[in-house]
Amino acid sequence: MTAFVVEGVVRELHALRNEWRDLQKRSREPGSREFPSRDALAGIVEQLKAVLFPMRLGPPELRRESEDFYVGYTLDAALEALLAQARLEIAYVGRHESPSAESVHARAEGAVREFASALPGIRRLLDSDVLAAFHGDPAARSVDEVLLCYPGVLALIHHRLAHQLYCLGLPLLARIVAELAHGATGIDIHPGAKIGAGFFIDHGTGVVIGETAVIGERVRVYQAVTLGAKRFPTDAEGNVHKGLPRHPIVEDDVVIYAGATILGRVTIGHGAVIGGNVWVTEDVAAGASISQARARSAGAS
Numbered sequence: 001m002t003a004f005v006v007e008g009v010v011r012e013l014h015a016l017r018n019e020w021r022d023l024q025k026r027s028r029e030p031g032s033r034e035f036p037s038r039d040a041l042a043g044i045v046e047q048l049k050a051v052l053f054p055m056r057l058g059p060p061e062l063r064r065e066s067e068d069f070y071v072g073y074t075l076d077a078a079l080e081a082l083l084a085q086a087r088l089e090i091a092y093v094g095r096h097e098s099p100s101a102e103s104v105h106a107r108a109e110g111a112v113r114e115f116a117s118a119l120p121g122i123r124r125l126l127d128s129d130v131l132a133a134f135h136g137d138p139a140a141r142s143v144d145e146v147l148l149c150y151p152g153v154l155a156l157i158h159h160r161l162a163h164q165l166y167c168l169g170l171p172l173l174a175r176i177v178a179e180l181a182h183g184a185t186g187i188d189i190h191p192g193a194k195i196g197a198g199f200f201i202d203h204g205t206g207v208v209i210g211e212t213a214v215i216g217e218r219v220r221v222y223q224a225v226t227l228g229a230k231r232f233p234t235d236a237e238g239n240v241h242k243g244l245p246r247h248p249i250v251e252d253d254v255v256i257y258a259g260a261t262i263l264g265r266v267t268i269g270h271g272a273v274i275g276g277n278v279w280v281t282e283d284v285a286a287g288a289s290i291s292q293a294r295a296r297s298a299g300a301s
Contacts, residue, residue, distance in 0.1 A: 025096075026095075033088065034088065034091075034092055034095075035088060035089075035092055035172075036085040036088045036089050036092075036172055036173055036176060037085065037088075038176050038180075040081060040084075040085055041085060041173060041176045041177055041180065042180055043081065044078050044081050044082050044085070045158065045161065045177055045180060047074050047075075047077060047078035047081075048075075048078050048119075048161060049157055050070075050074055051071050051074050051075045051078065051119070052119065052122065052123050052126065052157070053147060054067050054070055054071055054074075055067065056144060056147055056148060057147070057148075058070060058074075075116070075119075079112055079115075079116055082112050082115070082173075083108055083109060083112045085173055086107075086108035086111055086112055086170055086173065087104050087105060087108040089170055089172045089173055090104050090107050090108050090170075091104045092172075093172075107169075111165075111168040111169060111170060114168055115164055115165065115168055118164050122160045122161065122164065125160055125197055126153075126156065126157060126160055128197040128198040129153060129156045129197070129198065129199050129200065130143050130146050130147050130153060131143065131198070132198040132199060132200040132218065132220070133146045133150055133152060133153055133200045133202075134146045136200045136202065136220055137150075137200075137202060150204075151184070151185035151186070151187060151201075151203075151204045151205070152185075152187065152200065152201030152202065152203075152204040152207075154181060154184065154185055155181045155182075155185045155187035155189060155201060155204065155207075156189075156195075156199060156201070157181075158177050158178060158180060158181035158189075159178060159181070159189045159191065159193070159195065161177055162174040162175070162177040162178040162189075162191035163191050163192070163193070163194070163195070165177065165191065166191040166192050171191070171192075174191035174192075175190075175191060177191070178190065178191045185204055185205070186204065186205040186206055186207075187201060187204045187205070187206075187207045188207065188208045188209070189207075189209045190209060190210055190211040190213075191211075192211035192212060193209045193210065193211060193212070193213040193214075193215065193227075193247070194213070194214045194215065195209075195213075195215045195219075196215055196216045196217035196218075196219070196252070197217050197218075198217050198218040198219075199215060199217075199218075199219055199220075200219070200220045200221075201220075201221055201222075202220065202221070202222045202223070203222060203223040203258075204223055205223050205224070206223055206224035206225075207221060207223060207224065207225050207226075208225075208226045208227065208228060209227045209247075210227055210228050210229055210246070210247035211247065212243075212244070212245045212246055212247045212265075213227045213247035213248055213249075213250070214247075214248075214249045214250070215227075215250045216250060216251045216252035216253070216254070216270075217252045217253070218252055218253050219250055219252070219253070219254050219255075219256075220254075220255045220256070221255075221256040222256065222257050222258040222259075222276075223258050223259075224258050224259045225256050225257075225258065225259070225260050225261075225262075226260075226261045226262065226263070227247055227248045227250065227262050228247060228261065228262070228263050229246040229247055229263065229264065230246070230263040230264030230281055231246075231264070232246070245265050246264065246265055247264075247265065248262045248263070248264070248265065248266050248267070248268060249265070249266070249267045249268070250262075250267075250268045251267065251268060251269055251270040251271075251272075251286070252270050252271070253270060253271045254268050254269075254270070254271065254272050254273070254274070255272075255273045255274070256268075256274040257273075257274060257275050257276040257278075258276045258277070259276050259277040259278075260274045260275065260276060260277065260278045260279075260280065261278070261279050261280065262274065262280040262281075263279075263280070263281050264281055266280065266281065266282055266283050266284070267283045267284070268280070268283075268284045269283070269284055269285050269286030269287065269288065270286040270287070271286055271287045272284045272285070272286060272287060272288045272289070272290070273288075273289045273290070274290050275289070275290055275291035275292060276292075277292060278290050278291065278292055
């Protein structure tokens with residue numbers, strides 16, 4: 001068996017970690033984990049998916065007569081694990097103010113309780129997304145196929161959960177949940193994006209939806225669609241302003257075909273159709289149809 005000499009590498013990595021901690025003004029003192037765990041969040045999301053859809057995303061041996069017992073047990077375990085991760089994020093964000101363990105726990109517990117109470121509403125939204133995919137895709141044979149197989153639906157399950165965490169002041173946990181779906185599907189939805197009921201992402205690979213995007217109800221988008229920012233304003237020192245509205249508003253019943261790019265705080269009006277590979281940086285009127293060759297209002301010849 002080959003023997004590797006690793007002591008020197010370990011020393012160098014130790015020095016680099018301390019250098020990074022000094023740069024970030026973090027303590028070198030021994031202690032427990034400071035940051036939420038991506039692996040822990042992945043497990044929590046799997047539990048929550050099973051809670052939301054136990055007979056389809058739960059364990060294969062589950063039977064309907066024990067469904068409520070399974071949901072209760074699994075939800076309790078998921079919320080306890082989520083509470084631990086929420087405490088880590090809240091303590092990390094407030095580390096310079098040195099909040100008490102009691103205040104961190106109280107804030108985390110309050111957020112997780114609100115998250116739990118939001119789950120029925122999340123399930124209702126996801127039902128509308130599943131139906132939108134089923135009715136919008138002629139290849140779909142059942143709602144169960146849509147839920148089990150469609151990457152757009154998987155991305156939306158993650159987004160609905162992540163958006164709730166984002167709204168509850170847990171943006172790091174939210175971003176981790178969103179990026180788990182991004183890695184699995186190629187669909188990049190920032191957890192801050194507001195998305196109405198009945199959203200359908202067909203195919204999905206390469207879809208990008210930015211943090212301040214607002215999407216209405218019954219909207220359908222195809223692969224490689226971008227709802228992005230046109231520019232990033234900076235302050236006098238060149239630092240990017242964060243949190244400003246910079247992504248599109250898409251009103252109800254809009255269809256956006258593959259490869260379309262819509263940039264900036266523009267409004268795509270109710271019922272508009274955006275053709276494939278179109279670049280849009282201005283408002284689009286309700287009912288309008290935009291294509292590469294021309295822009296024509298609804299009903300024009």
